[in-house]
Amino acid sequence: MTLAEYRRGRGVEAPHEEGHVAEAEHAEKHPGPLEYAQIGSILAAITGVEVAIYYLGLAHTLLVIGLLVLSATKFSMVVLWFMHLKFDHRLFSTMFILGFILALSVFTVALATVGGKLV
Amino acid sequence: MATEWPQTRRPGLADALRGVREMADQHYGIWSWIATVDHKRIGIMYGVTAFIFFLTGGTEALLLRTQLAVPHAGVLDADQYNRILTMHGTTMVFLVIMPLSAAFFNLMTPLMIGARDVAFPRLNAFSYWVFLAGGIFLNASFFTKNVFSGELGAPDCGWTCYATLSSKAFSPGHGVDFWALGVQTLGIASLASGFNFIVTILNMRAPGMTLFRMPLFVWMTLVTSFLLIFAMPVIAVALFELIFDRLFNANFFNPDKGGNPLLWQHMFWLFGHPEVYILILPAMGIVSEVLPTFSRKPLFGYPFVVFSGIAIGFMSWGVWVHHMYTTGLGTVANSAFGISTILIGVPTGVKVLNWMATMWGGSLNLKTPMMFAIGFVAMFTIGGLSGVTHSVVPSDYQQQDTYYVVAHFHYVLFGGAIFALFSGFYYWLPKFTGKLLDERLGQIHFWLMLIGFNLTFFPMHISGLLGMPRRISTYSEGQGWDLWNMLSTIGAFTIALSILTFIINFIYSLRRGQAAGHDPWDGRTLEWTIPSPPPHYNFEKIPVVHARDPFWHEKYTEDEEGRPIPVVAGAANGHEEEAHDDHGGHGIHMPSPSYFPLIAALGFPIMATGLIYDYALVGVGAAVLFVGIYGWALEPATEAEEA
Amino acid sequence: MAQAVGTAHLETSTGLDNRKLLMWLFLGSECLFFGSLIAAYLLYRDRSVSGPYPGDLFDIPFTSVSAFVLLMSSVSMVLALAAIQRGNVRGMQIWLFTTAVLGLLFLSGQAFEFTEFNHHGLSLSTNLFGTTFFVLTGFHGAHVTIGVLILLSLFTVSLQGRIQQKDSLNVELAGLYWHFVDIVWIVIFTLVYLIQP
Numbered sequence: 001m002t003l004a005e006y007r008r009g010r011g012v013e014a015p016h017e018e019g020h021v022a023e024a025e026h027a028e029k030h031p032g033p034l035e036y037a038q039i040g041s042i043l044a045a046i047t048g049v050e051v052a053i054y055y056l057g058l059a060h061t062l063l064v065i066g067l068l069v070l071s072a073t074k075f076s077m078v079v080l081w082f083m084h085l086k087f088d089h090r091l092f093s094t095m096f097i098l099g100f101i102l103a104l105s106v107f108t109v110a111l112a113t114v115g116g117k118l119v
Numbered sequence: 120m121a122t123e124w125p126q127t128r129r130p131g132l133a134d135a136l137r138g139v140r141e142m143a144d145q146h147y148g149i150w151s152w153i154a155t156v157d158h159k160r161i162g163i164m165y166g167v168t169a170f171i172f173f174l175t176g177g178t179e180a181l182l183l184r185t186q187l188a189v190p191h192a193g194v195l196d197a198d199q200y201n202r203i204l205t206m207h208g209t210t211m212v213f214l215v216i217m218p219l220s221a222a223f224f225n226l227m228t229p230l231m232i233g234a235r236d237v238a239f240p241r242l243n244a245f246s247y248w249v250f251l252a253g254g255i256f257l258n259a260s261f262f263t264k265n266v267f268s269g270e271l272g273a274p275d276c277g278w279t280c281y282a283t284l285s286s287k288a289f290s291p292g293h294g295v296d297f298w299a300l301g302v303q304t305l306g307i308a309s310l311a312s313g314f315n316f317i318v319t320i321l322n323m324r325a326p327g328m329t330l331f332r333m334p335l336f337v338w339m340t341l342v343t344s345f346l347l348i349f350a351m352p353v354i355a356v357a358l359f360e361l362i363f364d365r366l367f368n369a370n371f372f373n374p375d376k377g378g379n380p381l382l383w384q385h386m387f388w389l390f391g392h393p394e395v396y397i398l399i400l401p402a403m404g405i406v407s408e409v410l411p412t413f414s415r416k417p418l419f420g421y422p423f424v425v426f427s428g429i430a431i432g433f434m435s436w437g438v439w440v441h442h443m444y445t446t447g448l449g450t451v452a453n454s455a456f457g458i459s460t461i462l463i464g465v466p467t468g469v470k471v472l473n474w475m476a477t478m479w480g481g482s483l484n485l486k487t488p489m490m491f492a493i494g495f496v497a498m499f500t501i502g503g504l505s506g507v508t509h510s511v512v513p514s515d516y517q518q519q520d521t522y523y524v525v526a527h528f529h530y531v532l533f534g535g536a537i538f539a540l541f542s543g544f545y546y547w548l549p550k551f552t553g554k555l556l557d558e559r560l561g562q563i564h565f566w567l568m569l570i571g572f573n574l575t576f577f578p579m580h581i582s583g584l585l586g587m588p589r590r591i592s593t594y595s596e597g598q599g600w601d602l603w604n605m606l607s608t609i610g611a612f613t614i615a616l617s618i619l620t621f622i623i624n625f626i627y628s629l630r631r632g633q634a635a636g637h638d639p640w641d642g643r644t645l646e647w648t649i650p651s652p653p654p655h656y657n658f659e660k661i662p663v664v665h666a667r668d669p670f671w672h673e674k675y676t677e678d679e680e681g682r683p684i685p686v687v688a689g690a691a692n693g694h695e696e697e698a699h700d701d702h703g704g705h706g707i708h709m710p711s712p713s714y715f716p717l718i719a720a721l722g723f724p725i726m727a728t729g730l731i732y733d734y735a736l737v738g739v740g741a742a743v744l745f746v747g748i749y750g751w752a753l754e755p756a757t758e759a760e761e762a
Numbered sequence: 763m764a765q766a767v768g769t770a771h772l773e774t775s776t777g778l779d780n781r782k783l784l785m786w787l788f789l790g791s792e793c794l795f796f797g798s799l800i801a802a803y804l805l806y807r808d809r810s811v812s813g814p815y816p817g818d819l820f821d822i823p824f825t826s827v828s829a830f831v832l833l834m835s836s837v838s839m840v841l842a843l844a845a846i847q848r849g850n851v852r853g854m855q856i857w858l859f860t861t862a863v864l865g866l867l868f869l870s871g872q873a874f875e876f877t878e879f880n881h882h883g884l885s886l887s888t889n890l891f892g893t894t895f896f897v898l899t900g901f902h903g904a905h906v907t908i909g910v911l912i913l914l915s916l917f918t919v920s921l922q923g924r925i926q927q928k929d930s931l932n933v934e935l936a937g938l939y940w941h942f943v944d945i946v947w948i949v950i951f952t953l954v955y956l957i958q959p
Contacts, residue, residue: 003326003775033844039837040834040837043833050952054822054956055822067952067957071952074833074945075945075948078941081840082839083938083942084934089776092783095783095786096786096790096793097790098345098790099349099791102349102793103793103796103797106436106797107798107801110385110389111805113448114805239784314784314787314791317783318780321774321776322775322776322780323775348791349790352792352794355795356795360802363886363893363897368886368887369893370890370893371897375811376810376811376812376890377809377890378806378893382802749915
């Protein structure tokens with residue numbers, strides 16, 4: 001029997017079918033070109049804000065926090081919407097987050113150990 | 120196989136390539152090996168190549184031990200010693216243990232999960248060819264000086280190649296360049312392999328094989344593959360930094376411009392510590408298959424062994440500074456990493472206890488694979504104990520850079536990994552050769568190796584604690600080291616003898632070995648359900664899996680006291696034979712062979728040579744790589760959907 | 763490019779496409795690659811023994827524009843994917859080409875910036891800033907270059923009619939790579955350019 005037959009025989013949905021609905025419904029949950037353009041505008045706006053606060057002459061710590069928050073927002077928006085992680089199977093997110101968190105943790109510890117400055 | 124293109128197209132380059140590929144689509148002859156994408160053949164090539172490098176690295180070891188047998192032996196001068204030492208270490212880590220593990224990943228993973236091949240067969244072939252290219256490139260360094268007058272061009276910075284010794288100023292000549300570029304090349308092979316096996320294991324399991332019904336070897340392959348894909352990029356960056364410092368006068372490790380040589384150590388060990396778990400986890404996986412089979416009992420505490428493996432994978436990222444306790448990082452760093460290092464011993468200990476519990480009360484069959492597996496448990500435990508002493512910062516202060524460390528890592532890597540790999544050889548090679556290895560020669564091999572190994576490395580604990588530093592090319596008498604060194608040298612030659620026994624056994628058995636049949640060991644897992652050697656499509660019918668150790672459950676059921684009793688042949692064992700009847704072995708479409716992985720792989724050593732000798736070659740190498748990749752991408756589609 | 767199967771009825775144990783899984787694993791691993799390079803930059807930030815220093819050379823308005831260009835290329839990339847997923851081959855081709863052009867524009871900006879810095883005395887060997895800056899942004903630029911090559915290859919192949927709705931995975935995979943290269947730049951722009959010692 002095929003994998004599909006085996007799954008039907010056991011009354012089990014294919015794993016991908018849980019997180020990845022059939023084409024028609026999918027198209028509704030999916031962002032369309034308009035939404036993508038809107039996200040693009042938000043990203044552009046955030047970039048503008050980043051540059052603006054750079055010139056604002058804030059206290060260094062405030063500047064850093066602000067910039068980190070803003071760039072993290074941009075980062076997340078591209079990953080979640082453009083890279084579609086928000087709508088895709090969780091396994092993809094797991095793979096990426098694993099690498100990302102590992103890199104973040106390991107290099108933070110490394111820099112702290114060598115006396116590097118994060119900001 | 121019909122092409123998918125509209126027939127009105129004029130024949131083009133791709134058609135010509137397809138014709139060439141059809142020539143390679145035979146199952147015999149050298150071209151079929153060069154263009155193979157079959158995981159079994161790739162596994163065999165990995166194994167043979169790695170074994171040849173094992174003999175190379177072993178010869179290097181014998182040279183070192185001859186030089187150290189007595190004070191001021193005069194066999195090798197200091198320069199030769201450093202180069203042979205560096206190559207011994209680099210070879211054993213990157214050209215022996217890793218590819219031998221890769222050989223087993225290749226040979227066994229698809230069979231154990233009930234698949235016909237890996238997810239990306241051409242990527243698999245690419246990994247092998249890049250490994251071969253890297254290994255040859257690295258060893259070619261020997262010949263870049265006047266070998267016949269005893270001048271060796273090989274790298275001489277030690278396998279860890281610390282800055283600033285590795286800089287142009289302190290290592291003029293090309294040795295270190297060969298090391299950096301060679302290891303970089305090898306890293307690409309490992310990376311590709313890691314990706315391939317993760318996707319294979321996650322996506323290509325037979326129906327019914329949930330993750331917790333997978334053989335433990337497959338679990339260890341999965342964890343190791345994750346370690347590979349996350350650790351190799353770090354060493355890649357470190358190597359680029361070294362290469363740029365040497366070739367382009369960058370300042371990553373240049374103290375004159377404010378660079379910190381310690382950055383190299385951090386980068387190297389950030390990679391290096393996960394790397395040692397990459398070296399040992401596959402071996403642990405092999406042993407976790409052999410012990411149950413030869414105890415006729417399931418692996419004790421399977422979930423604990425799985426979770427310990429995963430825990431080791433995670434924790435391996437948090438301990439790297441224990442290689443750097445003596446570099447002056449301060450008490451906070453040393454203490455934190457001391458604690459994390461002590462903690463990582465816990466999951467390892469859990470595994471050892473589970474292995475012992477597997478054997479306890481089992482019906483032990485002390486054939487050669489089992490002897491090596493038991494040897495692994497004992498020797499690895501000893502190595503683990505010396506490791507625990509290293510984790511304690513104050514005692515490590517005495518041990519660092521002495522032969523005590525050499526003892527430790529040889530106990531875990533030789534007594535551990537190599538013993539387990541030999542266990543795997545004796546256990547699984549018959550599946551692929553169709554012939555059992557001779558049992559008596561196997562026992563001789565084991566006992567000679569066990570004795571030789573302990574004779575070589577146990578005394579190093581003593582000489583190390585007596586202050587003998589690592590990496591010295593000779594020593595004076597009267598320091599109390601003479602006896603221990605002599606014993607080590609005798610032991611080393613004993614090991615060599617044992618390996619000779621293995622080689623004789625292997626060659627003899629290939630010709631006159633007893634036929635293995637499907638299931639020579641009364642095995643538990645799917646690989647024993649198919650003929651030895653397997654047909655190129657592996658399974659005539661993809662099996663359906665109902666339990667862990669699926670083959671065992673097909674063969675045996677249990678009586679009231681839990682003892683296995685054979686299922687009567689022909690009787691149903693709870694489920695009918697419903698394996699997927701694929702195509703009776705005829706219509707099974709296997710991935711087509713391809714030359715492009717080899718072509719692409721050739722790009723790397725050409726570029727590497729170009730970086731050292733003539734930048735024009737870099738362009739040539741890049742072009743070869745591009746041709747390889749484009750050909751690969753544009754190749755007419757194969758039946759299965761791999762890259 | 764090899765053909766892709768549709769999104770439904772994948773006979774894999776997870777139900778997910780092999781190649782998409784591979785791409786996400788690759789991107790996870792690339793986090794470690796760029797993480798290492800960024801860590802080296804951060805470690806050596808303001809430890810250069812002599813100049814030129816970032817403050818002497820950075821032209822934030824210029825770099826902001828090139829960051830904006832790369833961001834917009836992500837928009838065009840996702841529009842290309844949306845087009846082919848709806849069967850609009852012509853639309854996909856236009857947006858793919860646009861993405862490649864924007865990518866080339868970004869690369870020209872990088873090339874300009876590098877030559878400017880070089881004229882002001884910054885090279886790989888000058889000081890720690892030169893070393894870490896050029897290697898980090900250089901590797902990023904190399905990734906963008908490979909991305910542009912992938913996009914142009916896809917574009918060329920699609921001109922032969924070989925990318926249809928059922929082959930949208932190829933565009934999706936290229937898109938994932940491209941977006942990743944973009945988010946790495948988001949991180950670099952902030953940590954390297956905007957947050958200065």
